[in-house]
Amino acid sequence: MTAPRVANDLNTALHRLFAEDERVILLGEDVCDPYGGAFKVTRGLSTRYPHRVRNTPISEGALVGVAGGLALAGDTAIAEVMFADFVTLAFDQLVNFASKSTAMYGRHLPLRLVVRCPTGGNRGYGPTHSQTPQKHLIGVPGLALYEASPLHDNHTLLTRILDGGVPAVLFEGKVLYGERMFTGGVIDDLYGYDLADGVARIRLHDPVPPDCVLITSGAMVHRTVEALRELLLHDEIVAEVLVVSRLYPVERAPLLSLTGPARRVAVIEESTAGGTWGAEVATALHPHLWGTLASPIRLIHSLDSIIPAAAHLERQVLVQSGTIRHAVKELVHG
Amino acid sequence: MINNAGPSNSAAVLDEGVGPPSLSRLSDADLSSMLLIRHFEKNLLKLFEQGFLHGTTHTCLGQEYVPVTVTSLLGDADHVFSNHRGHGHYLARYADAEGLLAELLGRAGAVCGGVGGSQHLLRERFLSTGVQGQSLPVAAGVAWNLKRSTPGALACVYTGDGTWGEGVVYEALNITALWELPLLVVTENNGIAQSTPTGQHMAGDVRGRAAAFGIAYERFTDTDVTRLRAALQPLVEQVRHMSRPLVVEFVTHRLGPHSKGDDSRSPAELRAVRAADWALRYAAAHPEQFERIDAEQSRRVEQVVAEVLARPLTDWSPR
The missing domain is CATH 3.40.50.920 (Rossmann fold)
Known part of the structure; x- marks a missing residue:
């Protein structure tokens, strides 16, 4: 059996999460069908779960803030920032609100929140759509950073992130979306x-x-x-x-x-x-x-x-x- | 005039010839709530002078009637998002002077272990943060949750006039209007953002900004809790039952400085602001009730101060 492409594996993982947990909500720009996200990772979700998937205006600060509010109210919030470069527009919500909220009220407050960010270059998108901005979010207490890979099952990864209860950013290398997942312990002949x-x-x-x-x-x-x-x-x-x-x-x-x-x-x-x-x-x-x-x-x-x-x-x-x-x-x- | 803004976004213009409408007699409970806030804040400024308080504080002296009015229209299922000037919001909801003072002094029994301090409180469905505008989208997210999980409940966000300078406010209003979310935005327009008069930081006005998103809007210059509550109650019901946002602007007055000793207003401006103080006017209109409850709340807060100062420091360690 041919292994799925990384974008499909992420899509399958999201479908499984939606099926397993009715509190999962996903929002982002152009994430709904028929478009299904700029990189098609959210395809099919809005058709199957119309009340749990929302297209947002071009408002990264607000969409990450809304996701934080959902998580605060007990939902499992998945936000997509179309290009990781734009996560800078949500910096306040990540660095001053979501991450700090887990501790600044004097007690541990778990938040099931992940912000997915298609990341990186080698795709010809130019200076504002190609960056690898992980470093700008490193070292923030209460904020975890993950990166998708063709070797790690994405459902396992997303479950781990959300169950951790720590607000997280998941970087997804755009060059990976069209590549196939590696399976069965094999990379190539060597x-x-x-x-x-x-x-x-x-x-x-x-x-x-x-x-x-x-x-x-x-x-x-x-x-x-x-x-x-x-x-x-x-x-x-x-x-x-x-x-x-x-x-x-x-x-x-x-x-x-x-x-x-x-x-x-x-x-x-x-x-x-x-x-x-x-x-x-x-x-x-x-x-x-x-x-x-x-x-x-x-x-x-x-x-x-x-x-x-x-x-x-x-x-x-x-x-x-x-x-x-x-x-x-x-x-x-x- | 108090500032050089146009009349629609300035603090109430105090025309000595007309004067504000008289204040109706309130229930003892309402007046107690307002005077609890008043004495709490006055004692905070005293505690600063005496060196007991660390950091900063933002008092809402003069604005007490706003949270007392708003809170009376909220239920337990409603979420409240407060801001840097949030002591009145908290006390109007919980009357917990002990827990709040302990929070500010880092003493046992503090609402948030002394970690959050003045601007970062969380209790049940009450949350405050110290970054302007930050709460708007968060409250929109909570309102979306409420719309699905608890129809009829709402999220209420307090903002100041200065908050309207933040871009994320408009992102959130847009989403709230588009998604028909039960969000109540309460703007306490005290005519001054830290030291900057509204006319220097806001083009146009709050009404026009709400109108741009097709969001219902109401503006109040009155300080009478009875009349305000009666006017606001049906509007808040619409937020709940029609699931739509509402912006309410209270034109109000901040009697004290922005934080501790940083008031840059002229003596004439301060005289005008003080003349508008609801407490002075209420005391003149209902002297017996005012003096009785004022004395009660004054004693109560003094006792709270003495009792909380005697408590041990809080214990907390980062995870």
Whole structure:
């Protein structure tokens, strides 16, 4: 059986959530049928659940605020911000209301709230529709950040997020929507994967001790796997990849147990440098790996630039498989 | 004139020749509620001077009749969203001077463990936050929930005149009108946003802004609780039973400073504001009842202050 595409898997996950919990409400711009969302992730929901799915005006601040109000009143609220770039318009609702409400009234107040954000570039949408803005929301007490991946079942992920009772943002790499989910532990002829404690590990079907461990999140999986093959076949470097689904707070324990005695570690993200998720991961791991690392954890980012629209210019700025391969070679060979 | 705004969005113009209408006799309960708020706030300013209060506070001296009027039209199922100037909103609903003062002083028995303080209260269906306009969409979300789960209940949001400068207010009003949500927006237009007169921060007026969304609107300059309640009651019923939003603007007066000692109004403006104080006028109209209840509430708050100051500090740790 062919695995579903990531957008379909997310859609199926949402349909299951709606069927399981009658308090689930979804709102966002253009999420209703027949359009079904800019990336078709919400297709079919408004037809099946007309009273629980709403198109909103172009009002990200209000739609995230409304979702917060729904969650406050006991609903399970799922909001879609059409492009992650626009989550900046909902910054107050996320940073000053939803996240703080879980604690600022002197007691724990669980909120079943997730804001879904189609994220990232390599799609030619240009400077205001291509960003990876995770870093702007990192380190907010009471706000959890997740990223969808082709290795993590989306129903499991969404259930985990909502049951956590902590307001969350789920970033969904736009490059993934048309790709198929990986299933059955197989990536390709060379690589397989397994899942433990929410972290997916990609390694050779017949594992050998790696020269390098690469840590990344969903949107970078395909580019990282491509780099993995090149590194193995052309550079004789063996690397393993850890793909996390919760970005923040960083889950240190599974990363530590899976990086094991690795002497070289890199974190790959599409974001520009400066106050990033990758830096958080490095900060979390350094004290524990200090004794075994041959060199500091390497951060692999996009260039410090806006994201151009033209394909050839966009490729030049964003992390590609070649960027990863080059950086890993430098890391391993010094 | 109190400020340089047009008459429709300024605080009530005090024309000495006409004067405000006389105040009807209220029930002891209503007057007690208003004077509880008055004495609570006056004692807060005193506690600041004495160094017992930490941070800041925003008093609603002069505006007490607004929450007392509004609260009397609300039921237990209704949600209230309050703001930075929210002590009156809370006390009108719960008469819990002990819990609120304990919250402000970080003492045992505090409504929110001393974590939220003056601007961040949560009790049952009462919630306040300190960012202007932030509550409007949240209240719209709650109103949507109520429309589905508890028809006839509403969400009530208090705003000031300054709140209307925030863009998210309009996003929320648009959604509320489109989705026919039972949302009651109460605007306490005291003619001044911190130090900025309404005429310097608001083009047009609240009426026009509500009209732009086709939202029902009513404006009151009266301070008489009996008349206000009678006028407001059928409008609030429409919010409940027709499930539609309503904006109510109370043209009112803030007797005190924005927070503690930051009043930049001229002596003439302050004289005019004080002359409009409902309490002065009520005391003149109904001296026996006023003096009796004023003394009762004064004693009550003094006792609360002494009792709460003697309590131990609250205990809280971040998760």
